[in-house]
Amino acid sequence: MKENFQGCLLGAAIGDALGFPFKGMDAAAIAEYGQYESLREFHPVPSVRLEPGELADEGQLLLLTLESLCTQRKLDVPDLIRRLKGWFRSHPKDMTPLVRHVLGRLDAGEDVVEAAEGASFDPQFQPPDGGHLTRCIPVALYDALDAERRREDLIAVARLTHRDPVAVQSAVALGEVLGQLIQGRPPSREACLPTEALPQVREALQAVTAVDRLDRSGSALGAVGVGLWALETAPNFEDGLVSVVALGGATDTNAAVAGALLGAKFARPALPQRWVYRLEGHARFEVLGTRLFELTAGVSAG
Numbered sequence: 001m002k003e004n005f006q007g008c009l010l011g012a013a014i015g016d017a018l019g020f021p022f023k024g025m026d027a028a029a030i031a032e033y034g035q036y037e038s039l040r041e042f043h044p045v046p047s048v049r050l051e052p053g054e055l056a057d058e059g060q061l062l063l064l065t066l067e068s069l070c071t072q073r074k075l076d077v078p079d080l081i082r083r084l085k086g087w088f089r090s091h092p093k094d095m096t097p098l099v100r101h102v103l104g105r106l107d108a109g110e111d112v113v114e115a116a117e118g119a120s121f122d123p124q125f126q127p128p129d130g131g132h133l134t135r136c137i138p139v140a141l142y143d144a145l146d147a148e149r150r151r152e153d154l155i156a157v158a159r160l161t162h163r164d165p166v167a168v169q170s171a172v173a174l175g176e177v178l179g180q181l182i183q184g185r186p187p188s189r190e191a192c193l194p195t196e197a198l199p200q201v202r203e204a205l206q207a208v209t210a211v212d213r214l215d216r217s218g219s220a221l222g223a224v225g226v227g228l229w230a231l232e233t234a235p236n237f238e239d240g241l242v243s244v245v246a247l248g249g250a251t252d253t254n255a256a257v258a259g260a261l262l263g264a265k266f267a268r269p270a271l272p273q274r275w276v277y278r279l280e281g282h283a284r285f286e287v288l289g290t291r292l293f294e295l296t297a298g299v300s301a302g
Helices: 002-022 029-031 059-070 076-088 097-109 112-119 132-143 147-158 165-182 199-206 220-233 239-246 251-266 273-278 282-301
Strands: none
Touching: 002 059, 002 132, 002 165, 002 239, 002 251, 002 273, 002 282, 029 239, 059 076, 059 097, 059 132, 059 251, 059 282, 076 097, 076 147, 097 112, 132 147, 132 165, 132 220, 132 251, 132 282, 147 165, 165 199, 165 220, 199 220, 220 239, 220 251, 239 251, 273 282
């Protein structure tokens, strides 16, 4: 199980770093763009001074939440809010629009509920993006053996920035699949659905989707759907992640979610070493992944 934890966390971070250079490009452009002829290597992003293998926002939020869980030895929402504000003030090189909006309101002094709830009614953030999903991945691992607590904690963490019910249910669904994978159970789309799943959530996540019908926009539902498609079709971690990036669209969000699912399934030994060793902070992910596993096992035993 420890190697599944490490694979999940490293996989999400690798997906972010691998996919970010292609963010916003469509599949045809990615296939034809000569500078990025290989999707199997990390590439720089000169426009934002991002080096190959450097974490962008998805990977940074993943690490931020992982550090909070491991240092506090529990889900400490006030600590997580403090870290999110600090991250925002550090001027990250990229943020999804909804996360930027809500954290900007928090930084201006608004209450967390007021800031996130106001954004949930703003039509410019519909459908809600998946900028909260990597933040939920370490929480799902921490609660991997306790389904009820996992659901409660995922809702709490998702709602810090994403209070739209579709976004919240997408996070819960992702967490349920991770819980199944970590426990060595074949993941079921039906089992991953929240008890009172909204019709659009049920429709988007229940059926196996043909590749040409995948929502690649980076919406919360779309990112989880792409991740499930990769989980069901990939023969191995590397080919699955490359296939997701090749789809185009929000390649960073989609590949981060897919990387988490594929890493949880295939585990740490299946991750290409050339990716792991060039990933920014890879040793920290491995150490904290082990620590998170130990916390999870200890909480379960207690």
